Amino acid sequence: MSDVLGTYQQRLLDTFGGSTTEHAGETTVILPAARMLDAARMIHDELGFDFLACITAVDYWPQENPRFHVAYVFRSLGQTLTLQVRAPVSGIEPSLPSIESVYRNANWQEREVYDMFGIRFEGHPDLRRILMPADWVGHPQRKDYPLGYEEPQYSFNFDEIRARKPAPKE
Amino acid sequence: MTQIQEVTLDEIRHLVSERALTGETMLLNMGPQHPSTHGVLRLLLELDGETIVNCIPDIGYLHTGIEKNMEAKTYQKAEVMTDRMDYMNTVGNNFTYCLAIEKLVGLDVPPRAQAIRVILAELTRIQSHLVWLGTAALDVAAMSVFLYCFREREMILDIMELVSGQRMMTTYIRPGGVWRDVPVEFEAAVREFLKIIPRRIDEYESMLTKNPLFLDRTVGIGKISAEEAINWGLTGATLRASGPDYDVRKFAPYSGYEQYDFDIPTRTEGDVYARYLLHIEEMRQSIRIIQQALDKMPLGPVRSNNYKFVPPPRSEIGTSMEALIHHFKLWTEGFNAPKGSVYVATESPRGELGCFLEGDGGPKPYRVHFRAPSFDNLQVLPKLAKGHFVADLVAIIGSIDIVLGDIDR
Secondary structure (H helix, E strand, C coil): CCHHHHHHHHHHHHHHCCEEEEECCEEEEECCHHHHHHHHHHHHHHCCCCEEEEEEEEECCCCCCCCEEEEEEEEECCCCEEEEEEEEECCCCCEEECCCCCCCCHHHHHHHHHHHHCCEEECCCCCCCCCCCCCCCCCCCCCCCCCCCCCCCCCCCHHHHHHCCCCCCC | CCCCCCCCHHHHHHHCCHHHHHCCCEEEEECCCCHHHCCCCEEEEEEECCEEEEEEEECCCCCCCHHHHHCCCCHHHHHHHHHCCCCCCHHHHHHHHHHHHHHHHCCCCCHHHHHHHHHHHHHHHHHHHHHHHHHHHHHCCCHHHHHHHHHHHHHHHHHHHHHHCCCCCCCCEECCEECCCCCCHHHHHHHHHHHHHHHHHHHHHHHHCCCHHHHHHHCCCCCCCHHHHHHCCCCCHHHHCCCCCCCHHHHCCCCCHHHCCCCCCCCCCCCHHHHHHHHHHHHHHHHHHHHHHHHCCCCCCCECCCCCCCCCCHHHHCCCHHHHHHHHHHHHCCCCCCCEEEEEEEEECCEEEEEEEEECCCCCCCEEEEECHHHHHHHCHHHHHCCCEHHHHHHHHHHCCCCHHHHHC
16 A cells, blocks of 8 residues: 555545555545545545546445445546545435535446445435336345345236245335 | 336436427437447437437346345356356456455465466457447448458457357356466467457458548547546546546556556547547557467466365365365355455456455355446446437447446346
């Protein structure tokens, strides 16, 4: 880990509070979810991380608070640095601010997280499902969502099988 | 039968202009089976005559829940699914996933395996670019290039079959190395290919680069500036056509890319034609890399000898009790990866292919997420398409090099 990155991480911690975690030589900064938009502005404007590589989430069910971690990977193309940030989100009505206004490609990435985990991004201009059909019930990547091995439903026995199928929690 | 919910205009009201609501402009559905959409992409177009006012991509038709399914399989078994994501970059997907596992558990890869990985990844890049070139040219009605490109692609698929027994879904790269050493014919086959391909690339160029019809369809179409391209998260040739020289192979070298001498071609125009030129140039750079990797390919093992993660060779299983136990444990339980998460990226033919992998101490990945380059590259389509004709949209979709299997996963 370069020293510059360490200074940046320390600045983020000083401004927003939080903690760090480390694995395989990579330090991840854990920031409060409610201030994610401010943090993203600082990361983009002041620290110079101009490129958002990836937004995803991890579900730690049955742990409820925080149940989710939303993980961000920022890159600075000029400084050749990669910054990893996580924001813990509660399992009850999970939501955090959208960073779409800072990084445009967060639009679809956040939609995918919303679709897969049911985490709402406040201030997102177009928060619809993206991969699943619009009328889908449940969020497939949650750990309490059943995974396959279910009877296939056909038009003639759809309701019959649905009645005994494990139901996802909304 | 459950009710089918229809998407009404209300839900997308914020995405179309006022004029669509009064019926002044027309909403037209394009896809999901349109032959020029490179897979099952659906676009909702708002048209003013022939001009695109708004374009709303609708994806997910190829969503197969690969990330969810991988959570239910052991690390080795889940790898088979990664082939099926981006079906033009099968080796690259395995590569990314294996690099993520190796970083997560701290596994070393022998130099020979690294060189083999690089050669195969670059062959895959050429193969993918050839398909791209053929189909993108087909989109703008240059029919003949398609057949030429597929002729050379066959040679690469034959090499893949030679090393792995499979033409496309190879699963040849494994955690800790590769499945087995390359056969003796491998070097000759690759050298034969390297001898032929530069001439063939010149041939494609002679059909397109100065072709006035092709220029008319591509120059100045679908432009994007460097700042916007970075802010939109574009990667690969789509980004580099606008100026930034971001390439993961240089940004964060992996698997020994730092020892090879190659350039990252860039353009500044940021249009369809610039993306075409970059794809051609990238093929030439890949040839350079393969040449060097082949020339200095080290001898030695092709798999790590850390038998906690990598199955021991067959010859040892017959004589060593320990090897037998390792083999048995690996194929029944799998190996345990520590708690923690890593993000590893490689340069796929389309851009940054990232793998976010989290382990929970058990034999199955707790969370796998792939940062698909096509996913971010497609996102910018509405911006690129605005103000162009429908026929240009087809050229733009072609130029941003999307694979729907990669987007939907």
